[in-house]
Amino acid sequence: MKFKSILAALIFSAGSFTASAQTDSVYIRKIFDEALVKGECYQNLHYLCKNIGQRLSGSANAHKAVEWTKKLMEDYGFDKVYLQEVSVPHWERGAKEQGYILAGKTKLPVALAALGMSVATPANGVTAEVIELHSLKQLDSLGEAGIKGKIVFFNRPFDERFIEQGTAYGTAGDQRNIGPGAASKYGAVAVIVRSLTSAQNDYPHTGATNYGKNKPIPAAALSTIAANQLSELIRNAKTPVKFFLKTNCRTLPDAVSYNVVGELTGTENAKQVITVGGHLDSWDLAEGAHDDGTGVMQSVEVVRVFKALGYRPKHTIRTVMFMNEENGGRGGAKYAELAAQNKEEHLAAIESDEGGFTPRGFSFDGVNGAFIKNINAAWKSLLEPYEADRLVEGGSGSDIGHLRGTMPSAVLIGFRPDSQRYFDIHHTPNDVFENVNKRELELGAGTMAALVYLIDQHGIKF
Structure with missing residues (x-):
């Protein structure tokens, strides 16, 4: 009798896990369908690059980018959209x-x-x-x-x-x-x-x-x-x-600028935050397409996809356009400072700042081997159909890295696309919209949204 009870419990547990994994698999498929068929990050990137262009901190174009991305998220109907003021260097070539x-x-x-x-x-x-x-x-x-x-x-x-x-x-x-x-x-x-x-x-x-x-x-x-x-x-x-x-070149007095933030408010744990972001500023030689127009537009797309699907997250999902990553890092520092002042709890933060190339997976900053083993056991098979299942120990990103000091329990994550072409373009006059592939960009947005979904559904304590 005792043996039968144990066997029944094991069968129930296995069945529950299978049902959960199946539910996740189906929903991740919906995320990718939305990102690949109805995605808007490519057209948004086109506007950012061609209608605004280079966005060096302190420049007029950087301010235009702040105003436009704020309006973009407001037009999408995000629950909250707001600015975080930050003083930034103002250097001109x-x-x-x-x-x-x-x-x-x-x-x-x-x-x-x-x-x-x-x-x-x-x-x-x-x-x-x-x-x-x-x-x-x-x-x-x-x-x-x-x-x-x-x-x-x-x-x-x-x-x-x-x-x-x-x-x-x-x-x-x-x-x-x-x-x-x-x-x-x-x-x-x-x-x-x-x-x-x-x-x-x-x-x-x-x-x-x-x-x-x-x-x-x-x-x-x-x-x-x-x-x-x-x-x-x-x-x-x-x-x-x-x-x-x-x-x-010359350096002018510091200028006032802003991080741009958009949110979907959590339905169960609104004070617990999952952040996904990139940096809005760019160097002045080109349009800042891969560095980091792709990252910010993918991050906005993550929340847009959830809105389009009618997804109501358990935790607050926040997309952040950090300002001044390239020549100061002050936007990331201000974000971490304000998070601490507001007594926020960050479950995880994901940064996309390695270009909009084919997604390969994610790297997890400051974790141990057991974490990597367990997260692969739980989620690798769900990301494998999209060829973005490389979940490894490694760096996260310079902007979210500021959270280490203020939010030590947060798991910091770097989105990892294929790296082979990024530094052909990085910081050059060749970093233009025409060098971004639509399909690769959309796959990356879907991959980031899939990971945010899994963290929201299951947490990230491995």
């Missing part, structure tokens, strides 16, 4: 940069772009001997005697052994992020940096630099073709190679 290599009788113009937050050169530019380095440690070895009065050229390429391009970006990024400030300590008059990409082309990649407490000096990124040309000329030259650089 100015007139187009100029640069050329001077090697003997050779004067070779090159493609380059000032780094974000760089200072300008003198009005007539700066000309000096250029020295090629492959690491920041070489600065210490050369010291002031080897660097003072020269232009430092950081030329460390991506390590092509990494499968994930984001890892290669991370290991090469210090030369752009802190290289100019580090070179300034030893008296360099300017820094030029190899663009952070595997691609071999003439598109220079901008991006922010941070001088720390060091004296700011002009800093610019060379296209990979220009970097290769400069390296070859230095290697073969019989006399020192010089470089001419002229930039016209």
